[in-house]
Amino acid sequence: MTAVQWTRLDWASMSAAARGEALRRPAQVASASVRASVEAIVEQVRVVGDAALFALTERFDGARLESLAVTQAEFDAAEVSANVRNAIDDAATRIETFHRAGVPQPYALDTAPGVRCERMLRPIRRVGLYAPAGSAPLPSTVLMLGIPARLAGCPDIVLCTPPRADGSADPLVLAAAKRCGITRVFKVGGAQAIAGMAFGTASIPRCDKLFGPGNAFVTEAKRLVSMAGDGPAIDMPAGPSEVLVIADASADPRFVAADLLSQAEHGADSQVILVSDDTGFIDSVATALEAQLASLPRRAIAAAALAQSRAIRVPTLADAFDVSNDYAPEHLILSVEAPRAWLPRVHAAGSVFLGGFAPEAIGDYCSGTNHVLPTGGAARAISGLSVASFQVAISVQSANRAGLAAIGATATTLARAEGLEAHARAIDVRLECA
Ligand SMILES: NC(=O)c1ccc[n+]([C@@H]2O[C@H](COP(=O)([O-])OP(=O)(O)OC[C@H]3O[C@@H](n4cnc5c(N)ncnc54)[C@H](O)[C@@H]3O)[C@@H](O)[C@H]2O)c1
Ligand SMILES: N[C@H](CO)Cc1c[nH]c[nH+]1
Ligand SMILES: [Zn+2]
Structure with a gap:
């Protein structure tokens, strides 16, 4: 044993320090060395693009690739047993049912006579998903990412996953991608996959928001690219x-x-x-x-x-x-x-x-429920993945003359209290004209 x-x-019997x-x-122990290698990898991909992705994939995954994109022929050749296919389908159906019930709804109401406020929802246009496959390929993660992305209506979904040593993508991951209607899959993993989706390369399109769990390298890369001025948003630390x-x-x-x-x-x-x-x-x-x-x-x-x-x-x-x-x-x-x-x-x-x-x-x-969840203590303030994670909410307001008259004085008073005269006049000019 x-x-x-x-x-x-x-x-x-423990002191406060001992409790802390x-x-x-444990992952925090390694963070300095992880951070240094992730910084180097992200910079390499940002500057060199695809050539860096090929080299890093050979170094970290032991795979020599000719192309990063999974071809239709590879999708067709990916075989999974009927038993596993049924399990993927059964899981997907239940995940869909739960997530559909939680699809956020737009709303609209009058906050004063003649003043209407609304909140409308739009899918994020291009989302980049990461399905881990280092220690174990996780087709279940593809379902957890792909299903809410589809329910949100995202028109462009990109998926990265590390290749196996023979250069192929894991067939279970491809079967789950197929179930979610995802066709753009790239065989690249780790920090290099995150950098590829964050900044774009000749093969991989640049994405607006990145999603998905991964090891310490993936999690650190997500944090790093999200802080770059021109970088994408990220879902959460899911390490x-x-x-x-x-x-x-x-x-x-x-x-x-x-x-x-x-x-x-x-x-x-x-x-x-x-x-x-x-x-x-x-x-x-x-x-x-x-x-x-x-x-x-x-x-x-x-x-x-x-x-x-x-x-x-x-x-x-x-x-x-x-x-x-x-x-x-x-x-x-x-x-x-x-x-x-x-x-x-x-x-x-x-x-x-x-x-x-x-x-x-x-x-x-x-x-x-979704298994992409915050780790490292982030659950104090961050929720697990849902359809809302794949949407942006945009507020809208309209007002007629009576509506502006009803609320205008509040705005001009606050504007002048803040010393912002132009704001106040943008209201006065309308109310003063006949
Ligand atoms: N929080 C969540 O929601 C959630 C969900 C599912 C899985 N997970 C976690 O995801 C993780 C998956 O990790 P994994 O390793 O199996 O797969 P992974 O796909 O996240 O990582 C594999 C990649 O790591 C890179 N890598 C490995 N060693 C490296 C090194 N020394 N330097 C630089 N890059 C290196 C390689 O590029 C490789 O492709 C696990 O820790 C699991 O617990 C979390
Ligand atoms: N427990 C993981 C999240 O921490 C998710 C997972 C996928 N497959 C098996 N488990
Ligand atoms: Zn698990």
Whole structure:
């Protein structure tokens, strides 16, 4: 059996500084070196374009490509079993249903007689999606990105995904793209893919907004290009996976261990945290983790993630929610008695899973919610992906003479209070003319 080496902590006996350290993300440790290499990669792509993309793809993905774009022939040749195709379709249908219910609606109302204010919605014209495929190809991510993009009405959708070493795109990723009606797919990954979509190259069109999760290189590249004066907008920091489980003694330790491992297996930089008010329960989860880890195909990755993870004993369940809100996890699992009753205490989390039969894995694939979620504590203020992420809202106002007369004095008074005389006169000139 592989020994589980996670850090066990007793919250009540820790100082504020020790608590802060306990909730620090592992990915932050590497950020200086990641930042330096991402800066170099982004600059190379920006200056050299396609030639840099070919060279970086050979260096990081081991693939020598003749063309970055996936051809129609490659799409046609991408084979997936009927079983997987049906699963993609079933997941897609449920994701569509949930996201369609959340499509934002325009609205209009009169704020004074003769003054009408509206908010209209438009799809972002060209969106760039990133589907990870470094450690494991994620066709489910294509669905999570492509379906809301389609529902928003985005006319131009570009998708990048790392190639396999033989230069082909993952067939499952292509099958999911097909299901979403995405035809412009490029075989490029990492920071170089983000830079390609941000600034445009001979092959890859420049995009208005970039979406999608990825490893620390992808996440840092998104942050960097979004800060460039001429760079695109981005959806959110959606980096290495995280889950925080709040569990009491009523939970099944095998279920909790399985949920922790399901996120630990994403990458050595994933972080999984158990918070419980019961020391004996934490012991049982540790035992279950060791038993389950032993037969896991990706046990080396999961064990590495566990090594930087935490099991925290808190005095009461209420304290567990304080810990969770401070950490602001991407995923929060409530494995407690009457979990819904605790929801009012949740103030910061990407997606919440209630009770023993809602494993985080259903949200990853097919419950219907989106799995592209904020990580690194961004859930304090940023929401997971939705149709609204792919739209811009534009406000509109119209007024007739009576309407302007009704509200004009307020505007001229405030304009003169701000010392902006031209603003005031733009109103007066209209009201003064017959
Ligand atoms: N937060 C979310 O919503 C969410 C959703 C799904 C997946 N994820 C996360 O996405 C990540 C996917 O990561 P991945 O690595 O499997 O795939 P990835 O596609 O994000 O990254 C692979 C690319 O990383 C680049 N790369 C690898 N090593 C590099 C190095 N040393 N220097 C520069 N570039 C390098 C390569 O170009 C490669 O193509 C995981 O951490 C997973 O947890 C997050
Ligand atoms: N758990 C990931 C988000 O952190 C999403 C995912 C895709 N496939 C499996 N899991
Ligand atoms: Zn997952």
